[in-house]
Amino acid sequence: xxxxxxADELLEAVAAFLDEEVxxxxxxxxxxxxxxxxxxxxxxxxxxxGKTALVEEQRRGLSELLGKDGELPAAVPGDDSxxxxxxxxxxxxIAEGAYDQGRxxxxxxxxxxxxxEARLRINDPAFLERNARRDK
Amino acid sequence: xxxxxxxxxxxxxxxxxxxxxxxxxxxxxxKSQAALQEFIRRQQAGQAAGADALRVGELTRLSGGAxxxxxxxxxxxxxxxxxxxxxxxxRPGKDFSASRADEYAVLREAEQAGVTVPHAHWLxxxxxxxxxPFMVMDxxxxxxxxxxxxxxxxxxxxxxxxxxQLAGELARLHAAxxxxxxxxxxxxxxxxxxxxxxxxKQWTAAAATLHTDYPRPALDLAARWLKLNAPSVREPVxxxxxxxIGNIMFDERGLTAVLDWELAHLGDPxxxxxxxxxxxxxxxxxxxxxGGLCTRSRLxxxxxxxxxxxxxxxxxxxxxxxxxxxxxxxxxxQAASARAGSRPDVELAAIGRRVPAVxxxxxxxxxxxxxx
Numbered sequence: 321x322x323x324x325x326x327a328d329e330l331l332e333a334v335a336a337f338l339d340e341e342v343x344x345x346x347x348x349x350x351x352x353x354x355x356x357x358x359x360x361x362x363x364x365x366x367x368x369x370g371k372t373a374l375v376e377e378q379r380r381g382l383s384e385l386l387g388k389d390g391e392l393p394a395a396v397p398g399d400d401s402x403x404x405x406x407x408x409x410x411x412x413x414i415a416e417g418a419y420d421q422g423r424x425x426x427x428x429x430x431x432x433x434x435x436x437e438a439r440l441r442i443n444d445p446a447f448l449e450r451n452a453r454r455d456k
Numbered sequence: 457x458x459x460x461x462x463x464x465x466x467x468x469x470x471x472x473x474x475x476x477x478x479x480x481x482x483x484x485x486x487k488s489q490a491a492l493q494e495f496i497r498r499q500q501a502g503q504a505a506g507a508d509a510l511r512v513g514e515l516t517r518l519s520g521g522a523x524x525x526x527x528x529x530x531x532x533x534x535x536x537x538x539x540x541x542x543x544x545x546x547r548p549g550k551d552f553s554a555s556r557a558d559e560y561a562v563l564r565e566a567e568q569a570g571v572t573v574p575h576a577h578w579l580x581x582x583x584x585x586x587x588x589p590f591m592v593m594d595x596x597x598x599x600x601x602x603x604x605x606x607x608x609x610x611x612x613x614x615x616x617x618x619x620x621q622l623a624g625e626l627a628r629l630h631a632a633x634x635x636x637x638x639x640x641x642x643x644x645x646x647x648x649x650x651x652x653x654x655x656x657k658q659w660t661a662a663a664a665t666l667h668t669d670y671p672r673p674a675l676d677l678a679a680r681w682l683k684l685n686a687p688s689v690r691e692p693v694x695x696x697x698x699x700x701i702g703n704i705m706f707d708e709r710g711l712t713a714v715l716d717w718e719l720a721h722l723g724d725p726x727x728x729x730x731x732x733x734x735x736x737x738x739x740x741x742x743x744x745x746x747g748g749l750c751t752r753s754r755l756x757x758x759x760x761x762x763x764x765x766x767x768x769x770x771x772x773x774x775x776x777x778x779x780x781x782x783x784x785x786x787x788x789x790q791a792a793s794a795r796a797g798s799r800p801d802v803e804l805a806a807i808g809r810r811v812p813a814v815x816x817x818x819x820x821x822x823x824x825x826x827x828x
Contacts, residue, residue, distance in 0.1 A: 352803075353802065353803050356802055356803050356806045357802050357806075359806065360802055360805070360806045360809070363806075363809055404669065404670070404671055407670075407671030407673060408669065408671045410671065410673045411671050411672070411673050411676045414673060414676045414677050414680055415676060415680060417680070419677065420680070420684065428673075428677065429677075429819060429822060429823045432673060432674050432677070432815075432819045433816070433819050433820075433823070436674060436812050436815045436816045436819060437816070439812040439815075440812045440813060440816060443809045443810075443812045443813075444809070444810070444812060444813050447812075447813045447816070450740060450742065451816075454742050454743075
C-alpha cells in the first residue's frame with residue numbers, strides 16, 4: 321500500500337514550481353541552479369518509476385555475462401544490492417583481463433551500451449535524442 | 457582542480473553554487489580585503505615607490521569550484537591608473553590538483569613560452585593573511601562559456617579564429633623548455649610508456665578516493681584499455697592538462713587567455729589535443745569533434761602548421777579516450793565534493809548524473825577500437 325500521489329507525480333510538481341515560479345525570480349548562477357534543481361527532480365522521478373525494471377535487467381544481463389545462468393537469486397523489490405554485487409564481480413573480471421578481446425569483449429561492450437542507454441533514459445534522455453539525430 | 461570544477465563556466469553558471477560551502481576568504485570578505493592589501497604592500501615594499509599608498513578595492517566573487525575560488529578586485533595606486541586584478545584562492549581540503557605554488561610557477565613558465573595567459577604577480581601562502589594559499593594575477597576581460605561561444609551570433613568571428621589560435625597556443629606551450637620544477641612527480645624509469653601510465657595511475661588513484669562501492673564497469677574497462685594501450689612518449693613536454701572550451705577566455709574577436717593551469721604536468725603533447733576532443737565540450741555541436749569548432753584532422757593539421765609535433769590519429773584517439781575517462785572521474789569527484797561542505801550542493805551533486813553520457817561516449821569509442 322502506498323500513499324497518494326506517487327513519488328514521481330510529487331516530484332514533477334516540485335519541478336514545475338521551480339521552473340515556473342522560482343526560476344523567473346532569479347538570475348545568473350541562482351537561475352542556473354534552479355534549472356539544475358528542477359532537472360534533478362525529474363531525474364529522481366524517472367528513477368523512481370524505472371528503477372525496479374532497470375535493476376532486474378542489470379541482474380539478468382550481468383548473470384549472463386558472468387556465465388551464471390540459472391543461479392540468479394530471487395529479486396527483492398527495492399533492493400539493488402545483488403545487482404551491485406554482480407557489477408563488482410564484473411569489474412574484478414575486467415581488471416583480470418577476462419574481457420580484453422574476442423567474443424567476451426564484444427558481449428561486454430554490447431551489454432554496457434544497453435545498460436548505459438537504460439540509465440540515460442533516466443538521467444539524460446535528451447542525450448539519447450541527440451545521438452539519434454546524429455546517426456541519421 | 458579547477459577543472460570543470462571551477463571551470464564554473466563549463467557548468468554554465470557563475471559559480472554562486474558554492475555559496476553554501478563558504479571558504480575562509482568568503483566568510484569575511486572585508487577582513488580578506490584588508491589582509492590582501494597588507495600582503496600586496498609587503499610584496500611591493502622596496503620595489504615600487506608608494507607601496508604604502510596601494511589600496512585593494514572590494515572583492516567580488518567571479519567563479520569558483522571544488523578546489524579554488526576566484527575574486528576580482530581593483531588595485532588603486534595613487535595617481536596611477538587603477539588595475540583590475542584577480543585573486544585565486546584555495547578552498548580548504550583540496551586534493552589532487554597542483555598546489556597554488558606549482559600553478560604559479562607553471563603560469564610564469566607558460567607566459568615566457570609565449571602562451572596567452574594572465575600575468576601572475578604574486579604568490580601567497582596560508583600564512584599570508586587569507587588562511588589559504590592564493591595568487592594574484594591580472595584580470596583578463598572575456599567570457600569562457602561554451603554555450604555562448606557556440607550559439608551566439610556575436611561570437612561568429614571567434615568561432616572562425618579559435619581553431620588556429622588553440623593549436624598555436626598548444627604548439628607554443630609544448631615547445632617550452634620547462635626550467636623550473638614541475639608539479640607532481642615525474643615518473644621514474646626508462647619505459648617510454650611511463651608518462652601515459654602515470655596519467656592513468658593518477659586518475660585511477662583519484663577515483664579510488666571516492667570511497668563508494670558503486671560498480672562502474674564502463675570506466676573500469678576504459679582504465680584497463682588505457683593501461684594496455686599506453687603510447688610511448690620519447691620527448692615529454694609541459695602539458696596544460698585542462699585545455700578545453702570552458703577554460704579558454706574569448707571575446708568577439710578570439711582567444712584572450714588560457715586559464716586554469718592546476719593540472720599542468722610533464723607528459724605527451726597529444727594529451728592536450730585529445731582532451732580538446734572530449735565530447736562534453738561540444739555542447740551538443742557533435743559534428744565538430746574539437747569543442748564543436750572543427751574536426752580532429754583539422755586540429756592536427758593546424759597544430760603541425762603552428763610548429764607542433766606530428767601527432768598521429770591513433771595517438772589522438774588514445775588521449776580522447778583517456779580524456780573522456782578522466783572527465784567521468786572528475787564528474788564523480790565533483791559530485792562527491794557536494795557532500796563535503798556544510799550543506800550539500802545540488803549543482804555539484806547533479807554533475808554525478810552526467811556520468812552516464814560520458815560512459816556512453818567511452819563505450820562507443822572503445823567499440824570502434826575493437827572493430828578495427
